[in-house]
Amino acid sequence: MGQIEWAMWANEQALASGLILITGGIVATAGRFTQWYFGTYSIAAGVFICLLEYPRGKRKKGSTMERCGQKYMTSVVKLFGPLTRNYYVRAVLHLLLSVPAGFLLATILGTACLAIASTIYLLAAIRGEQWIPIEPKPKERPQVGGTIKQPPTNPPPRPPAEVRKKPSVEEEGAGGPQVNPIPVTDEVV
Amino acid sequence: MGNWLVDHWLSVLILVAWLGLNIFLFVYAFLIYEKADKYFYTREILGVTLAFARASALCLNCNSMLILIPVCRNLLSFLRGTCSFCNHTLRKPLDHNLTFHKLVAYMICVFTAIHIIAHLFNFEHYSRSQQAMDGSLASVLSSLSRHEKESNSWLNPIQSPNMTVIYATFTSIAGLTGVILTIALILMVTSAVEFIRRNYFELFWYTHHLFIIYIICLALHGMGGIVRAQTEDSMGESHPYNCSKSFHEWDKYVSSCRRPHFEGHPPESWKWILAPIALYIFERILRFYRSQQRVVITKVVMHPSNVLELQMRKRGFSMEVGQYIFVNCPSVSLLEWHPFTLTSAPEEDFFSIHIRSAGDWTENLIRAFEHQHSPMPRIQVDGPFGTVSEDVFQFEVAVLVGAGIGVTPFASILKSIWYKFQRADHKLKTQKAGHAALNFDKATDILTGLKQKTSFGRPMWDNEFSTIATAYPKSVVGVFLCGPQTLAKSLSKCCHRYSSLDPRKVQFYFNKEIF
Numbered sequence: 001m002g003q004i005e006w007a008m009w010a011n012e013q014a015l016a017s018g019l020i021l022i023t024g025g026i027v028a029t030a031g032r033f034t035q036w037y038f039g040t041y042s043i044a045a046g047v048f049i050c051l052l053e054y055p056r057g058k059r060k061k062g063s064t065m066e067r068c069g070q071k072y073m074t075s076v077v078k079l080f081g082p083l084t085r086n087y088y089v090r091a092v093l094h095l096l097l098s099v100p101a102g103f104l105l106a107t108i109l110g111t112a113c114l115a116i117a118s119t120i121y122l123l124a125a126i127r128g129e130q131w132i133p134i135e136p137k138p139k140e141r142p143q144v145g146g147t148i149k150q151p152p153t154n155p156p157p158r159p160p161a162e163v164r165k166k167p168s169v170e171e172e173g174a175g176g177p178q179v180n181p182i183p184v185t186d187e188v189v
Numbered sequence: 190m191g192n193w194l195v196d197h198w199l200s201v202l203i204l205v206a207w208l209g210l211n212i213f214l215f216v217y218a219f220l221i222y223e224k225a226d227k228y229f230y231t232r233e234i235l236g237v238t239l240a241f242a243r244a245s246a247l248c249l250n251c252n253s254m255l256i257l258i259p260v261c262r263n264l265l266s267f268l269r270g271t272c273s274f275c276n277h278t279l280r281k282p283l284d285h286n287l288t289f290h291k292l293v294a295y296m297i298c299v300f301t302a303i304h305i306i307a308h309l310f311n312f313e314h315y316s317r318s319q320q321a322m323d324g325s326l327a328s329v330l331s332s333l334s335r336h337e338k339e340s341n342s343w344l345n346p347i348q349s350p351n352m353t354v355i356y357a358t359f360t361s362i363a364g365l366t367g368v369i370l371t372i373a374l375i376l377m378v379t380s381a382v383e384f385i386r387r388n389y390f391e392l393f394w395y396t397h398h399l400f401i402i403y404i405i406c407l408a409l410h411g412m413g414g415i416v417r418a419q420t421e422d423s424m425g426e427s428h429p430y431n432c433s434k435s436f437h438e439w440d441k442y443v444s445s446c447r448r449p450h451f452e453g454h455p456p457e458s459w460k461w462i463l464a465p466i467a468l469y470i471f472e473r474i475l476r477f478y479r480s481q482q483r484v485v486i487t488k489v490v491m492h493p494s495n496v497l498e499l500q501m502r503k504r505g506f507s508m509e510v511g512q513y514i515f516v517n518c519p520s521v522s523l524l525e526w527h528p529f530t531l532t533s534a535p536e537e538d539f540f541s542i543h544i545r546s547a548g549d550w551t552e553n554l555i556r557a558f559e560h561q562h563s564p565m566p567r568i569q570v571d572g573p574f575g576t577v578s579e580d581v582f583q584f585e586v587a588v589l590v591g592a593g594i595g596v597t598p599f600a601s602i603l604k605s606i607w608y609k610f611q612r613a614d615h616k617l618k619t620q621k622a623g624h625a626a627l628n629f630d631k632a633t634d635i636l637t638g639l640k641q642k643t644s645f646g647r648p649m650w651d652n653e654f655s656t657i658a659t660a661y662p663k664s665v666v667g668v669f670l671c672g673p674q675t676l677a678k679s680l681s682k683c684c685h686r687y688s689s690l691d692p693r694k695v696q697f698y699f700n701k702e703i704f
Contacts, residue, residue, distance in 0.1 A: 003549045004389045012379040020375070027306050033313045034354075056384075065384055105354045106309045112372055160493045 005059060007087055007129045010120035014053045014094060017117050021046030021101055021110035028106035038104040045097045046110065052077065052084070058132040066134055078133045085132075087125035094118035200282045203289075207255070211248050211296065219244040227418040229429035230344060230449055234318045234327045235311050242307035243416065245300040250461040252300065253407055256293045257465035259286035261472040262574050263479075298378060301371060308367075312347075312354040320350040326436050333448060341450045344417050362413035370406035373399040391525060391549065404466060407458050414453020423450040480517060480569040487539050489558055489565075497555045500533070500541040503570055508535050510581065510605045511598040514542065514572030521553045521566070530597040530671075531573060534604035536612075540573075543597055582606075584667030584698070588657065590680060592672030599671065650679055654687040658695045665696045 021042045028039025055074040058064050077084045084090070098114035101107035152158055194201065222228055222240035232239055259265070265283050282289075318327035331345040347357050358364030379385075380396035419429070432439065432446035439448040488500040508531055515526040527550055529542040546552050557566045581587045581602050589599040657666060670680050684697035 004392050008389065009380055009385055009392060012382055012385060013376070016375055016379050023302070023306075024309075027309055031310060031313060033309075034316065059388065062388065103355075105312065105358055108355065109305070109368065109371060109375075112368070113375055116372070116376070 003061070005124070005129055006120050006127065007057060007124035007131070008059070010087075010090075010117050010124055011053055011056060013113065013120060014049060014090075014117035017094075017098075017110055017113035018046045018049035018053060020113055021049065021107055024101070024104070024107035024110050028104055033104070033106060035104055038100060039106060042101045042104070042107040042110060045101065049094070049097065049114070052090075056134065057130075058134045064134055070134075071136060074133045077131075085130050087121045087129055087131065090131075091118045091121040091125060094121065200285055203282055204292075207289075207292075210251065214247045214251055215244045217244075218247040225418075226429060227421075227424060229433065230326075230330055230419060230451075231417055233433075234330060234345065235314050238307040238310040238314070239416075242304055242311060245304040245307065248300045249297060249304060250458050252293050252297045253404075253458070254461040254465050256290060256297065257462075257469045259290040259293075261468055262286075263472050263475050264468065266574050294378070294381075297374070301374060305367075305371065312357060315345050315347045316352075316354050316357070319345055319347045319352075324437075326433065329436050329439075330449075333451075341420065341452055342448060344449075344451045346415050361415060363410055363415045366406040366410045370403045370410070373402045373406070377403070390527075391522075394525065404462060407462065408456070411454065411456030411458055414455070416454050417451040418454070420450045420452050423447070476515075476571050480571045482570075484568045484570050486565055486568060488541075491555075491559065492543070495546040495555060497544045497558055498532070498541055499544070499558075499568070500539045501568065501570070502539050506540060506570075506573075508533075508540055508573040510535060510602045512573035512601075513598075514540075514570050514574070516542065517569040517571075518550075518554055518557065518566050519569070521557060522550055525550055526571065527551070530601070532597045532600040534601055534608055536605060536608035543600075545593075581667055581669055582609075585664045586657065586661050586666040588653075588666060588668045590668070590670045590672065590676070592676055595671035595673075597671070599669070602669075650683045654683045654697070658687045658697075662695050663693065665698065668697055668699045670700070 023046075025039040025042030025044075025046060027033075028036045029043065033039065051073060054067060055070040055077050056064060056067055082089070094114050095118040098111040098118065101114075102111040219240045222243045223232070223237065228239065265286055269283050315331070318325075319331045321328040321331075331347075333342045333344055334348060346361060347354070358368070377397055377399050380393050386393045427439075427446040427449060429449070432449075435444055435446055438444035439446050482503055482505070485502045486499060487502055488498075490498040490500075492498060511530065513528050513530045515528050517526045529544060531540055532543050533539060533541040544551055544554060546555050554566075581589070587602075589602060591597070591599045668680060668684055670677055681699045684699040687695070688697045689695055
């Protein structure tokens with residue numbers, strides 16, 4: 001579990017909590033439940049959380065799948081610098097945002113989910129994770145046919161390029177030549 | 190479109206049947222709770238949201254039953270084996286078991302949302318009618334207290350005007366179990382999204398075991414009898430049609446109407462989920478039993494680009510081409526099981542897998558095997574489990590496309606075809622097999638060592654397909670892919686484009702397998 005970036009899961013959880021807060025808030029406000037003004041707060045908090053959490057941060061290793069259209073929110077979230085980069089800030093922010101929604105049954109589920117997201121962000125912050133914005137890269141379209149390179153000049157078995165470059169290393173490449181289950185005769189083409 | 194339907198008609202049928210079942214159950218329960226007389230007084234307080242809550246509850250029970258079945262992979266393997274005389278189209282839905290599991294999960298989420306929203310309104314209505322002082326029927330019904338000697342006469346679970354809905358929720362079995370199981374459901378869903386599952390598989394695997402809490406809470410959810418209907422006796426004595434208007438005079442000397450008595454329903458969720466739970470427990474026991482059998486590692490090969498090959502033997506192990514196994518290495522992680530395609534042919538006297546370093550577990554495993562001086566780590570194996578590659582021999586012409594480590598199932602197939610040719614196996618329909626291996630490293634022939642037509646770089650699929658269609662105008666061509674989704678889309682399009690609508694002419698059947 002050492003390579004898990006908890007912030008990624010916290011982000012999904014927080015986004016879900018935002019949506020749950022919005023839904024609960026709408027139900028309470030539309031139904032004019034007792035203390036329905038907490039529901040209105042819940043809608044506002046939910047919208048804010050969804051906007052904050054929508055842009056996914058960059059993974060430490062490997063490529064990150066962006067959410068559709070997230071680059072607009074990324075530029076806004078980036079502006080706040082350390083406030084949005086630091087996950088301690090996010091953990092505390094989510095915890096505080098979740099409290100008022102806890103007074104209403106319709107939004108208490110949102111409170112619980114947001115509090116869980118806050119805990120996971122705390123764990124991520126303790127492990128030193130940070131929110132890194134995904135910068136847009138210039139896209140190069142691979143040309144059709146352009147990837148077809150020259151076939152290799154030597155017959156198989158072909159050791160990888162690293163071994164070919166050093167003629168002083170023994171002919172056994174890493175792993176050695178393949179042992180065929182049945183003898184293979186090479187037909188000269 | 191026509192070609193796609195021919196391939197997938199059974200899956201579409203199952204989908205339509207499942208949707209139809211959901212719609213039927215919803216409407217059926219909705220009408221009962223909206224129309225039946227015994228809920229007359231309940232509806233007086235709650236309105237139409239009673240019917241919404243109960244209808245979605247019935248659908249939730251049904252879907253919770255269905256969701257456990259597609260993940261019983263040993264059962265599905267068994268079904269696959271017994272249906273080997275069926276053609277591949279009939280067995281195709283078994284390959285889509287995880288897709289069905291996800292669809293049922295989405296449906297559970299939708300109905301959970303409806304159920305919760307309806308019950309929020311229900312609790313609010315109960316609370317309001319308890320606080321109402323207007324002498325309406327609703328407030329009279331709410332004042333039927335549970336503390337009197339006929340303990341059955343209560344209808345409103347909120348017994349005092351001071352009780353808040355939050356208090357009522359968390360002190361009732363239904364409310365408490367409902368909140369817990371919904372939180373478990375949400376955590377399962379957020380850790381199961383594709384992004385998390387692909388990149389942090391272990392997080393998904395462990396969090397998904399929260400389903401145990403979901404199932405337990407679901408079984409307990411209905412125990413409080415909080416949904417109340419008028420009893421049969423009470424209806425016989427004072428039917429709502431006769432007595433509902435004269436509620437001011439219930440139990441008075443002059444009136445013939447008594448106050449109504451109510452009873453709660455016994456819980457019914459457990460009846461729906463008992464059988465799948467038993468099946469799933471049996472499945473886990475079977476997996477454990479199979480995994481305990483001894484696995485002997487006969488050969489370990491470290492290939493370039495950090496690919497580890499393990500050749501093993503296990504008593505009673507028999508496989509078909511393209512199948513996969515789940516592997517556990519207790520010294521790396523006690524609880525984790527990871528799937529790998531078998532790269533050996535069934536004709537060989539061992540079975541092998543090729544493992545690429547792609548995360549925590551695989552890296553640690555490769556490192557454990559790299560230490561040549563320490564004792565060999567023990568391996569546990571569960572499987573094999575069947576996938577689509579088994580069907581490749583039924584096609585006269587097979588086109589196998591593998592990308593990166595996705596060449597592994599086809600290694601098994603190609604080796605097996607070789608063996609079958611050598612032994613003149615009559616069941617082999619395949620006359621020609623072409624293999625396009627797309628590799629991102631320079632290492633190409635690490636898997637089979639067979640002389641094969643290998644092309645370099647990215648093929649132009651339209652050219653390839655039209656060539657094949659011209660060369661084999663009357664054949665059925667199976668196209669098999671193990672690789673990324675984008676490649677699947679282009680290949681699938683080509684299959685549909687180049688298949689002729691006339692079933693006697695060339696037909697391309699597309700099959701994909703992505704772990």
